[in-house]
Amino acid sequence: MAKQGYGFVVLIGVILAVLTVIEYYMALWHFGAALLLLVAALKAILVIYFFMHVSRLWKTEEEH
């Protein structure tokens, strides 16, 4: 994965915030547990992939 710039990190943050608000309103409108956990899983995937660099586990070229 190419190194992420500040703007990209903020963009992911905005997407996470929007998903959180969607989650909140979904609960107000009595969506089921499965859908709420689906949104949570989507947020978790974004954090795990873009913030936790899970893909670095099977890459060798990068240092840190």
Added chain:
Amino acid sequence: MAAITTGVHAVAAHHEAHDDYAVQLRRNRLGLWLFFISEAFLFGGLLATRFYLWGNTRAELDQTIGLVVTSVLLLSSVSMRLAETAMEKGNRQLFSIFILLTAFFGLVFLGGVVIFEWGLIPALYKGHLTPWGDKYGAVVFAMTGMHALHVVSGIVFIFIVWNLARKGHFSPARHWGVESCAIYWHYVDVVWIFFYPALYLIGNAVHLAH
């Protein structure tokens, strides 16, 4: 001839050191992720407990507080990633600002849970749940307590890394300490991403009079 041989040996030694670091880095990353998997069983067990005991109900928690502390923790994850980006770019000043901001957000999150959910400072806010009161209080305190313990250790980790960076321990190319601290913090955030709907959003709120 001797000079050429010495040069070749120096280059070989450099490559060997580089390879050693790369191998160690891969092992470090793998070890950290194995630790996360083991932790997932702990938090997964707590989530399973919530769904087993509460079913399609939930404790009547303050929705505003839930949304605010969740947003603060998400913000802390963003600032932590920005701190890591700053280190990757060699901007130590910006790194310090963002990592301290992350610790600040972590403390705000902790304050929100301790004051408003646990009601530990009744003068500020009187909580209505107790760990021993009923299944709602027990689950809320078990889940938020275990998570808060990880937030506290994450904040300690942040201050250690910040102090080491201040002393010049990391470089843009080599900063495993920063990376591991950041990944740990994001993991704490991922756990809350699942705890938030489980505690605040899923099921019908049950009014508890104590």
